Amino acid sequence: MRSKHVMKIMVGFYILLFFGYLFGPIIVMAITAFNPPNYPQAYPIEGFTLDWFVKLWNDRAMMDGLLNSIIIGLCVVAISVPVGLAAAIMMTQIYHRARGLFYLVTISPLLTPGVIIGISTVIFWKDVMSVTDVTKAIFYKGIILAVLGQASFISAYVLLIFMARLTRFDRAQEEAALDLGASHPQVFWHILLPFLKPAIVSAIVIAFLSSFENYNTTTFAILADKTLVTVLAGQARQGTTPALSALAVVIISFSLCGAIIYEVLKRREQRLADAARERAKIAEQAEVGGTPELATSSA
Amino acid sequence: MEQNRDMRAGVELDHVTVRFGEFTAVKDATLDIRGGEFFSFLGPSGCGKTTILRTISGFLDPSEGKVRIGGQDMNGIGPNKRPTALIFQNLALFPLMSVAENITYGLRVRGVSKADRMKRANELLEQIALPGQGDKLVSELSGGQKQRVAIARALAVQPKVLLLDEPLSALDLKLRQHMRAELRSIQQQVGITFIYITHDQGEALTMSDRIAVMSDGVIQQIADGRNVYDEPATAFVASFVGENNAFAGTVARADNTFAVLDTPFGPLRGRNPKGLKSGDRAILFVRPESARLARGEGDTTLSSRVKNIAFEGNMTHVFLDGAGKKDITVTVGRQDGASIPEQGADAAISYNPALGLVLPDGKLARE
Amino acid sequence: MSSRSLVFIVPLVVIAIFWLMARVERRMAPDASQKGYFERNGKVLGIAFILLVAFWMLFLVVLPYLYMVVESFHPTLTPLKRGGPEDVLTLRQYESFIVPPTGGGLNWTHINAFLFSIFASVVVTAINFVICYPLAYYMAQAGAPQRVRLILLGLVVPYWVNEILRAFSLRLLLATKGLINNVLVGAGIIDTPIDFLGQNVGLYVGLSYAYLLVMIFPLYNAIESLDKNQIEAARDLGAPWWRIHKDVVIPYAKPGIASGCTMVFMFSAGALAAPQFLGGPRTLWFTSVIYNFFFQNFNWARGSAYAFILLAACIALVMVMLRLFKVSLGETIK
Secondary structure, eight states, X not given: OHHHHHHHHHHHHHHHHHHHHHHHXXXXXHHHXXXXXXXXXXXXXXXXXXXXXXXXXXXXXXXXXXXXXXXXXXXXXXXXXXXXXXXXXXXXXXXXXXXXXHHHHHHHHHHSOHHHHHHHHHHHHHHHHTTSHHHHHHHOOHHHHHHHHHHHHHHHHHHHHHHHHHTTOOHHHHHHHHHTTOOXXXXXXXXXXXXXXXXXXXXXXXXXXXXXXXXXXXXXHTTTOOOHHHHHHHHHHHOOOHHHXXXXXXXXXXXXXXXXXXXXXHHHHHHHHHHHHHHHHHHHHXXXXXXXXXXXXXX | OOOOGGGOOOEEEEEEEEEETTEEEEEEEEEEEOTTXXXXXXXXXXXXXXXXXXXXXXXXXXXXXXXEETTEEOTTOOGGGSSEEEEOTTOOOOTTSBHHHHHTHHXXXXXXXXXXXXXXXXHHHHXXXXXXXXXXXXXXXXXXXXXXXXXXXXXXXXXXXXXXXXXXXXXXXXXXXXXXXXHHHHHXXXXXXEEEEESOHHHHHHHOSEEEEEETTEEEXXXXXXXXXXXXXXXXXXXXXXXXXXXXXXXXXXOSXXXXXXXXXXXXXXXXXXXXXXXXXXXXXXXXTTEESSOOSGGGEEEEEEEEEEEOSSEEEEEEOOTTSSOEEEEEXXXXXXXXXXXXXXXXXXXXXXXXXXXXXXXXXXX | OXXXXXXXXXXXXXXXXXXXXXXXXXXXXXXXXXXXXXXXXOHHHHHHHHHHXXXXXXXXXXXXXXXXXXXXXXXXXXXXXXXXXXXXXXXXXXXXXXXXXXOSXXXXXXXXXXXXXXXXXXXXXXXXXXXXXXXXXXXXXXXXHHHHHHHHHHHHGGGGSOHHHHHHHHHHHHSTTSHHHHHHHXXXXXXXXXXXXXXXXXHHXXXXXXXXXXXHHHHHHHHHTSOHHHHHHHHHTTOOHHHIIIIIIHHHTHHHHHHHHHHHHHHHHTOOHHHHHHSOTTOOOHHXXXXXXXXXXXXXXXXXXXXXXXXXXXXXXXXXXXHHTTOOHHHHTO
């Protein structure tokens, strides 16, 4: 009995320690965002200021980087989501013996260090785009290379998301639609795509976020351009300013809002599903209890 | 649901064989389903009946042979171009569409206007006793309601042949029995060909005009329910459809009408429709309700020890020692007035030789 | 034909092999349930899928990799001389990893950076396993569902901030003017601040912190599917708690453990942010060496060679570990 008690305290202590490790640095950083000293300082607290947020807002390089990050993120979503979807669908249809090999190749960008993806992207595309001077002038740009490099491994994330959802797809749905006269493209648009909608939403969010916060690949592929993260890295390398802490606070606030909205939507969906199940149960009881005709006409 | 009688079409299988890699699921099936017929494929799971259904609907292509619907060769015609509609085992209703959208999906892909679709949906909902419930979600329906929506969805495209893949198996017993009658009446109303797949002989016998009994990819017999029961063509059919007592042995004497078998219970006589000759391995089948607990003529009587007695109210089952094989069952009705022997006692049973059936030796359904 | 354009032929050969495999399989075992690809997807979508996947596989994955490898076998040249008579295949870039091109003994700077990166990544992997295993076990087997949901959320929240800011936040804690030193000095425990970053404490903490989730989720997934009764049974038979873990849980979760360890190791070895921002001034991380070849020396060929050495070493080490623990690669990447 006593040892159980001791165990419980130890487990609690361990979890506390773990989350202290996880949240400690973030909390400390958040405090420095509101502390007036020039050097990000969490202790002692010398007052309260929002100057660092103002400074952040006025930082041109940072704002330009942010714009680039958003453009890159949207382009990556536009490439990765269709690519990942197509690969996931092909994965379900490919011949058994080839599937393992196909899986290994598609998943390899996830295990390759981002640095190497960045380097190989630059080397390859520089050569391809240098075919003529015109193409080089138009296409050999950091933003384009960053999109290509990031899409290479983000498509693999997306593939995994779609594969997880597709394993729960009932093939009979597809066959039922075909049997009712739908063409294959119609099955895709009417049945498969609506079924994959939740996965598409998460794929878009995850693809955008992975692109937005990528550093290893981007720092190579971005060339002379800048993204928010590479600007950040430059500033962090040069010195430290509480403006960076302010940025972290902004990012966390945005993320929290997103998470809360997501949770609310999810709960609402759950409530609707529960209500439907409840009504089905009532109909079921009426049916088993009385004659089915009565049940259906009274339902 | 009334449809044009010209819409109905027969289905012909012409030496159809379906192979999956090394495995042959259907061997050389040939049959002719008439237009407007309620036809069932009956067999245990894995017998190839679902494969036949999927071949007719176009999800599988026969490795050999031809499928013809309404006299037209279906080779190379996909499921979406065939005049068939399939009701799936799990119904496969579209969970993200409303009931009305489900029902009219086939019309939607045919380019029917939205207004016409809504009109048709309301008619069909009326007919399946779900009026005004088109906006509901599929997840709000009971099992029986889902069943009807699936039927309405299939009938909405006015198929010439409706294929049903054990659609009742998910329902509970009471509802299942009710749905049998309902399916049959729908078929009579609509008048199109129904092809029904089931492992439940009760369903097959009550609903069908004709039944094909299948085992191991081979069609054993095609006949109406009464003939499948009374005149089984093979040992498998005799043992699969209804209860039957099997006595294996060698034919001792035979003529055109009767044959006498040497069995572990002595010589036993039965009809000989297959014209077996003396020396052939054979099995004599006697149904439990055809046997009675009394001594008769020498070669229609046997005796054994009573192992168990099960009283079921309207009838009583008496189980006798089968000499190493399955127990011998005798079913005694109330009006017979026969006295039920004690458990453990020896009892003699006999049967009318016209109700005993001698068939060539073969695989039994339940050993 | 130049070696670089040769690269374009390789994928065509691979595609041809795939296509032939499919043909042969089809002929050898005709199967009624296998529909043709275009029959199943329709022409338009079928072609769209193939184009998308082919674009990804060829132009974003395979060709760039091959190109980088080919690049590493070329000499360091100014763009004008590329394709000229001096542009020959050579092992010079790989030799330069062992012996510097300027001559004089072994290239200890780079060899040390390489060995240290591998060593530190192994250490980080071990640290993360030790830290994460108990929590993963708690979440998967012991915790109430409501609390596990909360923990899962708690795990994800800190990772909404990107890795640069995470490294930055650790620096605020560990720097000589950082919070920990301020507190320790302020409380009179030490007189002069401890140089956590110079001693590479920051590096280890930073790497471990960066890849906690990469360890914890595979572990959690693996342990979660273990039947609780097995643990109960072991406990019932009188096994002490450490034996339960050693004999029941860990063998069962081995694929998850292998998966988590592989990923933490690969990510650490390829990390750039944590070593750049948290490594000591004398510490040289191998990816930083590669970074410098690209951005300071503009020596892409040598950078490619080093990148390939890193990739090959990581893959080799992972393979050896998997063999040692008798886990197949297929199980790991599930």
